[in-house]
Amino acid sequence: MSTLEVKDLHVSIDGKNILKGVNLKMQTGEIHAIMGPNGTGKSTLSEAIMGHPAYKVTKGEVLLNGENILELPVDERARAGLFLAMQYPAEIPGVTNAEFIRGAINARLPEDKPLSVRNFLKRLDKTMGVLDMTDEMADRYLNEGFSGGEKKRNEILQLMMIKPKFAILDEIDSGLDIDALKVVSRGVNQMRGPEFGSLIITHYQRLLNYIVPDVVHVMMGGRIVKQGGPELAKRLEDEGYAGLRDELGLDIKLVDEEA
Amino acid sequence: MTVDLKKYPTIAAYAEKTAEPAWFTELRTKSLEKAASLALPSFEKIRYQRWPIQLKQPLERKNSSKELIEEIKPEQTENMVVQLGQDTLELKVSNELRSQGVIVCDWHTALQEHSDLVKKYFMQKAVKINEDLLTAQHVAHLTSGLFIYIPKNVVLKKALTSYFVQDATAKNDYVHHVIIVAGENSEFSYLENLKTVGEQATTANIIVEVIAQENSHVKFASVDRLGAKTTTYLNRRGYLEKNAKIDWSMGMMNDGNIVGDFDSDLVGAGSHSEVKIVAISTGKQIQGIDTRVTNIGKHTIGHILQHGVILSRSSLVFNGIGHILKGAKGADAQQESRVLMLSNKAKGDANPILLIDDNDVTAGHAASIGRVNQEQLYYLMSRGLPKKMAERLVIIGFLGPVLAAIPSKLIREQLKITIERKLIDGQKDE
Numbered sequence: 001m002s003t004l005e006v007k008d009l010h011v012s013i014d015g016k017n018i019l020k021g022v023n024l025k026m027q028t029g030e031i032h033a034i035m036g037p038n039g040t041g042k043s044t045l046s047e048a049i050m051g052h053p054a055y056k057v058t059k060g061e062v063l064l065n066g067e068n069i070l071e072l073p074v075d076e077r078a079r080a081g082l083f084l085a086m087q088y089p090a091e092i093p094g095v096t097n098a099e100f101i102r103g104a105i106n107a108r109l110p111e112d113k114p115l116s117v118r119n120f121l122k123r124l125d126k127t128m129g130v131l132d133m134t135d136e137m138a139d140r141y142l143n144e145g146f147s148g149g150e151k152k153r154n155e156i157l158q159l160m161m162i163k164p165k166f167a168i169l170d171e172i173d174s175g176l177d178i179d180a181l182k183v184v185s186r187g188v189n190q191m192r193g194p195e196f197g198s199l200i201i202t203h204y205q206r207l208l209n210y211i212v213p214d215v216v217h218v219m220m221g222g223r224i225v226k227q228g229g230p231e232l233a234k235r236l237e238d239e240g241y242a243g244l245r246d247e248l249g250l251d252i253k254l255v256d257e258e259a
Numbered sequence: 260m261t262v263d264l265k266k267y268p269t270i271a272a273y274a275e276k277t278a279e280p281a282w283f284t285e286l287r288t289k290s291l292e293k294a295a296s297l298a299l300p301s302f303e304k305i306r307y308q309r310w311p312i313q314l315k316q317p318l319e320r321k322n323s324s325k326e327l328i329e330e331i332k333p334e335q336t337e338n339m340v341v342q343l344g345q346d347t348l349e350l351k352v353s354n355e356l357r358s359q360g361v362i363v364c365d366w367h368t369a370l371q372e373h374s375d376l377v378k379k380y381f382m383q384k385a386v387k388i389n390e391d392l393l394t395a396q397h398v399a400h401l402t403s404g405l406f407i408y409i410p411k412n413v414v415l416k417k418a419l420t421s422y423f424v425q426d427a428t429a430k431n432d433y434v435h436h437v438i439i440v441a442g443e444n445s446e447f448s449y450l451e452n453l454k455t456v457g458e459q460a461t462t463a464n465i466i467v468e469v470i471a472q473e474n475s476h477v478k479f480a481s482v483d484r485l486g487a488k489t490t491t492y493l494n495r496r497g498y499l500e501k502n503a504k505i506d507w508s509m510g511m512m513n514d515g516n517i518v519g520d521f522d523s524d525l526v527g528a529g530s531h532s533e534v535k536i537v538a539i540s541t542g543k544q545i546q547g548i549d550t551r552v553t554n555i556g557k558h559t560i561g562h563i564l565q566h567g568v569i570l571s572r573s574s575l576v577f578n579g580i581g582h583i584l585k586g587a588k589g590a591d592a593q594q595e596s597r598v599l600m601l602s603n604k605a606k607g608d609a610n611p612i613l614l615i616d617d618n619d620v621t622a623g624h625a626a627s628i629g630r631v632n633q634e635q636l637y638y639l640m641s642r643g644l645p646k647k648m649a650e651r652l653v654i655i656g657f658l659g660p661v662l663a664a665i666p667s668k669l670i671r672e673q674l675k676i677t678i679e680r681k682l683i684d685g686q687k688d689e
């Protein structure tokens with residue numbers, strides 16, 4: 001079993017404070033969801049955990065199995081077991097999807113014992129099958145010209161091939177049609193088990209019908225303001241964020257609110 | 260007419276030792292005399308004039324020790340030539356080639372056995388002897404090379420591969436000449452590998468002439484990996500007659516300072532040159548690449564596509580010159596030059612030059628100088644790839660459009676391997 005703990009995390013970007021003390025603890029075997037209004041810092045939290053250079057941690061810690069990882073470069077965090085399915089994955093022309101994924105897997109293996117091409121292709125083929133992806137996607141350049149939905153599927157493909165300990169999925173459901181939503185959920189559910197934990201950022205309760213979370217966190221104004229079970233997501237779906245905010249007596253302006 | 264050889268005892272001695280034809284020896288002495296009044300060629304934004312690029316050593320026949328080739332391990336193919344310094348170690352040509360009258364021979368043999376052909380083509384059509392100081396010095400100091408002659412209507416499916424290994428175990432200039440004559444309607448593929456053994460500071464002066472006669476098609480590819488202490492002038496030029504085509508694919512993976520002058524003269528109507536260049540500069544080296552296509556005949560096509568990557572403190576300049584002469588109606592000149600810089604200390608330039616003297620033509624250019632995209636690096640690293648490997652992937656991706664456009668799969672694969680190796684070596688300096 002592994003643990004991931006975020007302690008009093010403060011993060012700023014371009015000098016602007018976005019996260020103002022986030023606390024969160026999870027372990028493998030669990031699925032956590034984060035919901036929260038636009039611009040509240042959900043992606044900031046995930047990028048800061050992964051180690052995007054633009055996000056500056058000004059205070060706090062991120063502990064993986066009790067070790068602070070904030071000093072580690074991005075690639076070492078990844079090899080330590082973290083994975084981030086990004087809200088906006090980059091496009092890399094000239095590098096094929098398959099070549100990239102194989103490189104990522106081999107980066108975790110001893111240099112003299114890489115995964116053989118044949119075994120890799122076998123696994124890739126099978127996993128792409130689970131995600132209803134066509135073979136052709138393996139030979140295309142990484143995310144280049146992929147539709148929004150294809151990019152999301154491709155993030156899950158990487159997740160399933162790399163098998164991290166903890167995966168943060170940032171709006172993996174946005175831009176997915178109904179069938180694709182089921183397919184992607186199937187992929188994530190297949191990963192579920194005692195050695196895998198996931199933090200799922202979403203705006204829509206619907207995803208959580210397919211991937212049922214153990215814990216739901218609500219984030220507002222750069223903090224986690226409430227935690228609960230799956231029913232909390234249903235309540236938000238019905239009532240929106242304003243009700244919860246007023247109930248908690250928070251002084252936060254929501255993006256869509258009239259001044 | 261005759262030159263007094265007594266004035267040139269070293270040339271006379273060399274001529275006697277190698278028994279080269281008198282006409283060639285005469286060219287040498289004339290060039291030497293002419294050189295005094297010639298200047299170094301100038302290339303936009305490439306300042307190489309103070310490099311040790313001029314040839315100063317006396318003409319001398321030297322042998323190299325054969326074991327040196329073991330460092331290189333040339334890959335065996337059906338048609339191949341291996342030269343080390345001035346020596347030819349291996350020359351293997353299939354019966355298919357021989358029986359069709361194809362000539363492949365080293366420079367000495369060419370002068371001995373095909374003197375008339377050499378005389379007809381050597382620096383007559385493509386490069387001219389007295390073009391500048393470097394071409395004149397080239398003739399005076401030339402000591403090795405290869406002569407290839409493909410007769411009319413001969414279509415060769417299998418490529419010829421050459422390994423030209425510069426011997427820098429001693430301070431010897433390397434002066435090398437290749438002539439490829441592709442007769443009417445012939446087809447020929449050629450892969451050239453330039454390498455260096457040894458670590459002495461040396462000067463290389465290399466000229467390659469491709470004479471593509473009517474309706475012929477030459478695929479010329481090269482993987483250039485000259486050593487860090489070799490200062491090189493490398494001139495490759497095509498002379499294209501009616502409806503001839505040359506596909507140039509060049510990988511500039513040298514480790515030392517180099518001026519590359521790559522030109523195509525589209526003389527005959529409907530002739531076509533495609534130039535693809537990938538270049539990587541590392542360490543502190545400077546690579547200046549001046550690629551020119553001149554549209555002379557009607558309906559000629561000249562395309563230049565060159566992408567380069569600059570690491571550490573190195574420099575890379577790409578000039579792309581599309582010159583359409585008056586009367587070249589219906590000509591097309593297109594070019595794209597891009598450089599990618601990986602460090603703040605890298606210096607690079609992509610310099611498009613279009614000179615158009617006729618109205619009835621199409622022409623276009625694209626050029627860019629960029630830095631490596633941090634979001635791409637972050638994305639790759641977030642999947643566990645170490646930074647340097649992520650950089651290499653982004654670089655290979657950047658070079659991808661040029662690699663993809665190279666006609667031969669074999670060359671593409673070979674280039675990819677060389678690129679990878681050059682990058683891994685280059686990243687050690689960072």
Ligand SMILES: Nc1ncnc2c1ncn2[C@@H]1O[C@H](COP(=O)(O)OP(=O)(O)OP(=O)(O)O)[C@@H](O)[C@H]1O
Binds near residue numbers: 037038039040043054
């Ligand atoms: N590169 C940046 N430069 C400036 N501000 C930024 C940058 N990235 C994020 N921000 C700001 O930080 C705040 C939090 O953004 P973040 O992307 O974390 O929100 P989010 O909760 O993920 O929103 P959404 O639900 O819309 O994805 C926003 O106000 C955003 O404008």
Ligand SMILES: [Mg+2]
Binds near residue numbers: 042043044087170
């Ligand atoms: Mg977001």
